[in-house]
Amino acid sequence: METFVIGLSIASILFMVALGLAIIYGTMKVINLAHGEMVMIGAYVTVLATKHLGFNLYLCLPLAFLVTAGFGLVIERTVVRRLYGRLLDTLLATWGIALILQQLIRIHFGLGLFGIHIDGLGSDLQNVPVPGELQQTLHFLGANIPVYRAFIFVVALLLGAVTWWLIYRTRFGSQLRAVSVARNTAAACGVNDKRVNMLAFAYGSGLAGIAGVLVSGFKTVSPDMGTPYVVDAFLVVVAGGVGHLAGTFLSAGILGEVQSFVAMWLNDVYGRTVLFAVVILILLFKPQGLFVSRSR
């Protein structure tokens, strides 16, 4: 039961990161290798805001969303926009951005070079205080469930619901779907596809930022913490089928649980190995992913 809940929280984090990646990939066919860095920045926003502004974890959620969405916006406008249609090149360029962002944190945004050090930055590991009510454990069906893990799950569900509403019930959402199915046709019908791209990129990055806040509550924060998330999240997207919200949701659930159970049974490394093997198997038998969107 505990393993199940831990798996659920891993799955929730994966879901939030993957959702952002899926929106970005689905809309503009771009893989953002700096997506993991958005998680990292979200975590650092939490570190800095709790240290210097006296924020608690809840307040950090919207703040991190705004900050990472801002980063996403800038990345899209300056680099990614110039590379549409050159998929493999975006991989390299966004990896370059990831390198830069990591190093900027390590050297205190460059101030470290002049001997100015900001508490909470640098290459050391950081920890974030978690509010007292989230540190408790619940006794449920004879099992001890950490409240924090459950909290992560609830936030992920909420975000999933908000995203669903955004994509399927708003004007922006229908434009987004139109652009991801047939960009030129949508543009010809008067949809400003560049604006859609920009907002989708920012929103996807923002989701990763929120995941970063949540991760910071149970993992130490460091400049290179983000990289594993991109790969895992992309595997989730691929396994779930691109362009399908429910697919991403379910595949995050499945992969998160698989990883959690194998990790408990053997160790973390085998957890990830099995995760990868499962994705390969899924790709072998269902190359389009578990849940194929019927629109194409």
Added chain:
Amino acid sequence: MDERMKHRTATIAAYLLFFAVIFALPFFLNSFWTNRVATYLVYSICAVGISLSWGYAGILSLGQGLFFGIGAYMLAMSLTLAVPENNPVPELMLLNMQPDAVRDLCCVTPGSFLWIPFRSVAFGMIAAIVVPCVLAAGLGYVMFKRRTTGVYVSIITLAFALIGQLLIINNQPLTGGFNGLANLAWLEIGGFEFDPYGPSIYYLVAGTLLAVVLVSRAMLSARIGQVLKAVREDEARARYLGYDVENYKLFIFCFSAGIAGLAGMLFTLTAEFASPSLMATSFSISMVIWAATGGRASLLGACIGALLVNFVGSVASESPAFQPVWPIVLGGLFVFVVLVMPNGIAGIVKDLIGRSGKARAVGQEVYP
């Protein structure tokens, strides 16, 4: 002399000049720099492999580091056993064995029997090329037969390398774990010892680079090279024309993995260690950027790119003031190369030659 002939002459001249410089260099370098440049040439070999699969066939593998690392480990295992103190059982296994285990390679730690064939250095050298090829064949078969293309290939290879690295770190009693294999003997062939800081290793590496480049050029000018370019430009059309696209892709993927393994093996000789850091994602992606900087669709460009980026990088890391900024410069280089000079140094040079001949601006064609 028509355009084509002129281009051909220029290319041959460039190759001749490059290798003349490379082969003359040791006469002007001290032993430290001979070793450094030899290591950069190892990276050049790697970049040639990437240029073949990415620049010519459009397969961007982000897991070359795994093949490189495996190549390094295979020879490193042999060279570990060649150290007298590591007989009959390497020290790293003695540290990790059960107290009552038999002190023999067959069963000192679980899986240690896998080391037995590595008593022969020749086996290690062959395995360094064959094992990456076989792994790439397995992975490539799964990917290409399922018609996985583009970024999917990149991410799957990346994840594959990540898992490989984790497994190696995790199996410390067998692989030396995080520290890898460091206490290595020198390579000895027929009584001749290769000193990592001497010119012998340098010429071994430079000669290998020359051979790899020659074989690759020959392959590219043969039919297979043309088919691969066709696949890169339009995979579906190549398939409709009756070419067995999957097998061509599989071949070049394995070939490139074999080159990476070969480079990894030479790396063990120049750097005298093998560690999981060679399989890190960042290292795999760095290799791609070397090739991109020099020119992805140019073997010579890739060689030069690898030399240049690594030379500047290591000079930068020497200076304490510049060292923290280097990753940012490197990251900036990724973005810059992709945005501004997608065909790298080779592309720029090609443009210059084209312009000087006729007043015809050669449009920069971007390869995928």
